[in-house]
Amino acid sequence: MDFCSIASGSSGNCIYTATEQTSLLVDVGISKKAIDAGLAEIDRKASEIDGILITHEHSDHIKGLGVISRKCGIPIYASPGTIRAIKGIKNLGAIDESLFHEVSPENDFEIGDITVHPFAISHDAAEPMAYRMSSEGRSVAVATDLGIYDEKTVASLQNLDAVLLEANHDIRMLQAGAYPYYLKQRILGNRGHLSNENAGRLLCRILHDNMKHIFLGHLSRENNYDALAYETVCTEVTLGDNPYRASDFPIEIATRDHVSRMVTV
Numbered sequence: 023m024d025f026c027s028i029a030s031g032s033s034g035n036c037i038y039t040a041t042e043q044t045s046l047l048v049d050v051g052i053s054k055k056a057i058d059a060g061l062a063e064i065d066r067k068a069s070e071i072d073g074i075l076i077t078h079e080h081s082d083h084i085k086g087l088g089v090i091s092r093k094c095g096i097p098i099y100a101s102p103g104t105i106r107a108i109k110g111i112k113n114l115g116a117i118d119e120s121l122f123h124e125v126s127p128e129n130d131f132e133i134g135d136i137t138v139h140p141f142a143i144s145h146d147a148a149e150p151m152a153y154r155m156s157s158e159g160r161s162v163a164v165a166t167d168l169g170i171y172d173e174k175t176v177a178s179l180q181n182l183d184a185v186l187l188e189a190n191h192d193i194r195m196l197q198a199g200a201y202p203y204y205l206k207q208r209i210l211g212n213r214g215h216l217s218n219e220n221a222g223r224l225l226c227r228i229l230h231d232n233m234k235h236i237f238l239g240h241l242s243r244e245n246n247y248d249a250l251a252y253e254t255v256c257t258e259v260t261l262g263d264n265p266y267r268a269s270d271f272p273i274e275i276a277t278r279d280h281v282s283r284m285v286t287v
Contacts, residue, residue, distance in 0.1 A: 023162055024038070024041075025286075026038050026039075028047075028061065029060065029277075030237070030239035030240055031082075031242075034082050035049045035083055036050050036052050036056075039136075041158075044133055045071050047073075048075045048164045049076060050084060052086055057086050069094055072133055074096050074097070077153070077167060079104050084108060088113075095118070095121065097123055099133070100124070100151075101126060101140070104149050107148040127141050128140070141154070143165070143175070144213050146211075162182060162185065163179055163184075165186070166187070166216075166240040167215060168216045170212045176228060183287035184236070184237070184285050188238075190216055190241060191218070193219065195244075200244075201245070221251075221258075225255060226259055236271055236274075239275075241275065248277065252273065255268070256269075
């Protein structure tokens, strides 16, 4: 399976994964022009995408959905609550009703030769989900927008070959920053976002000998920066209750402005 980030950050998210037969996007929170440019960098086209998996209806995850659905007619997969919320967002424009496919947590489904496992996450959206994608014994997952994680989250992320995991904010930067109090509380709350420290702690729970690549994504522009997220997560892994050091694994930041390198697992 191929796996890379077209864009990842609080301003927009779009993740690509594919086999030789099937190509998927997880979220389209950037413009159609940016999606096309990102796909071109990895020698792909939007017309080749077989499905779009939507995690939830916030704009940094669906900004390009209206245009790309009208231009390319790509099937859209999301929870019933997310689909209802998307249909209520007027600035997306009309989306062909037939493109929507309702899926629900813990109920696996197939797109081509990829099995998709959706699982519920804790975030302040209608019915948010994360996704694990598997084919021929290989698995990758995208897990962002997690206020908290629980044992079900951990179970859904076991034995992956690669993962894109949220490391949204540094707690001290957020607390000392310019955000209003209510927004700080939202981000720090159980339906907010995963801090660098908690990303490292979750990573400790899912690491195993055959993990081939880790992307840290959905970084806040205002309350984090690449080196801080990387060092904090690596420290949590190296000092955490697990048999590994961070240096045992390829770990890199998925950025908002650049396509990551393609990982093949």
